[in-house]
Amino acid sequence: MTNNAKVNDQWHWLVDMVQTIEVGLVVLDKDFNIQLWNGFMENHSGITFDTLHNKNLFEQFDSLPKVWLRQKMESVLLLKNRSFISWEQRPFVFQFKNYRPISCRADFMYQNVTLLPLTSHAGDITHISMIVYDVTDVAMNRQQLKTANDNLERLSQIDDLSQLYNRRHWQICMQKEFDRHHRYGHPTSLVMLDIDYFKNINDNYGHYAGDKVIQTISHTISQSLRGTDFAGRYGGEEFAIVLPETSIKNALFLAERLRQKIAQTTFIFSGSAIQITISIGLCEININSQSSEQWIENADIALYEAKRKGRNCCIQYQRPKAN
Numbered sequence: 001m002t003n004n005a006k007v008n009d010q011w012h013w014l015v016d017m018v019q020t021i022e023v024g025l026v027v028l029d030k031d032f033n034i035q036l037w038n039g040f041m042e043n044h045s046g047i048t049f050d051t052l053h054n055k056n057l058f059e060q061f062d063s064l065p066k067v068w069l070r071q072k073m074e075s076v077l078l079l080k081n082r083s084f085i086s087w088e089q090r091p092f093v094f095q096f097k098n099y100r101p102i103s104c105r106a107d108f109m110y111q112n113v114t115l116l117p118l119t120s121h122a123g124d125i126t127h128i129s130m131i132v133y134d135v136t137d138v139a140m141n142r143q144q145l146k147t148a149n150d151n152l153e154r155l156s157q158i159d160d161l162s163q164l165y166n167r168r169h170w171q172i173c174m175q176k177e178f179d180r181h182h183r184y185g186h187p188t189s190l191v192m193l194d195i196d197y198f199k200n201i202n203d204n205y206g207h208y209a210g211d212k213v214i215q216t217i218s219h220t221i222s223q224s225l226r227g228t229d230f231a232g233r234y235g236g237e238e239f240a241i242v243l244p245e246t247s248i249k250n251a252l253f254l255a256e257r258l259r260q261k262i263a264q265t266t267f268i269f270s271g272s273a274i275q276i277t278i279s280i281g282l283c284e285i286n287i288n289s290q291s292s293e294q295w296i297e298n299a300d301i302a303l304y305e306a307k308r309k310g311r312n313c314c315i316q317y318q319r320p321k322a323n
């Protein structure tokens with residue numbers, strides 16, 4: 001076999017491979033006219049190379065991010081450097097349908113794209129190539145993993161019965177709010193509330209009825225708060241709420257409204273209608289709250305006082321009088 005014949009064979013093999021490879025290959029001249037459009041690009045665009053040959057890429061594909069992509073290509077030609085476009089930066093460059101709708105739920109093909117300057121025999125950069133990789137599987141797996149992780153994170157923060165923050169997560173958020181107060185000094189209040197005589201509900205109507213009461217009261221709490229407030233289940237039938245940007249006066253207003261709403265709710269268990277009440281202790285962060293633990297303790301002292309005063313009431317923490 002002569003050298004020429006060998007080169008010819010190799011050339012044919014290369015052309016075959018370029019046509020059948022599962023990667024998109026495009027070559028453009030400096031004016032972005034299409035000079036090569038391989039089988040992958042034909043299959044996914046539904047347009048043959050013959051139709052596109054010598055036509056301007058941007059005029060043929062309206063959906064391309066024209067200004068952004070042109071700029072990228074111009075800098076590749078100018079700087080003689082390759083450039084990489086990741087699906088994380090831009091999910092796709094060519095708007096191709098996802099062709100594996102059964103195994104993969106993406107609507108379109110996610111792509112990584114490499115832009116490569118091409119050199120002529122004379123050593124000048126005369127063309128630019130685009131190499132388009134279908135990374136739909138990778139992107140979908142990554143997104144499913146992220147969704148699963150987000151769900152797991154959420155589950156680790158939420159108390160199952162009440163759907164409020166669990167104690168651990170609530171404490172983390174409360175500490176952040178406490179620190180924010182120390183930096184900016186905005187009024188911030190803490191509400192601790194406890195269901196009155198809850199043991200009797202369990203004893204008289206069963207644990208299931210007790211659980212229903214916790215769920216209903218938790219729901220009422222969630223419904224009564226602003227987006228920036230956050231509530232947690234602090235113990236069995238004890239709840240804690242942080243109210244950022246809220247003075248004790250406004251916190252008392254909210255607490256009183258919440259207390260009344262719950263007192264007016266009728267629970268039906270074993271055919272009997274029962275009323276349930278809550279006791280509430282409140283404390284605004286002040287110079288007396290040296291630490292977040294102290295802040296909680298002060299609200300707890302106020303809650304204890306509410307219980308002592310007969311329950312079904314709101315009590316604000318009072319600093320002990322100096323002797």
Ligand SMILES: Nc1nc2c(ncn2[C@@H]2O[C@H](COP(=O)(O)OP(=O)(O)OP(=O)(O)O)[C@@H](O)[C@H]2O)c(=O)[nH]1
Nearest residue numbers: 194195196197198199200202207208210211236237
């Ligand atoms: N159903 C149910 N009961 C719970 C749960 N967690 C704690 N409890 C019950 O809550 C009751 C709390 O009772 P106590 O601490 O004596 O308080 P109380 O009866 O509410 O009395 P006061 O707080 O003084 O008004 C106990 O009987 C616990 O078993 C829960 O998740 N579900």
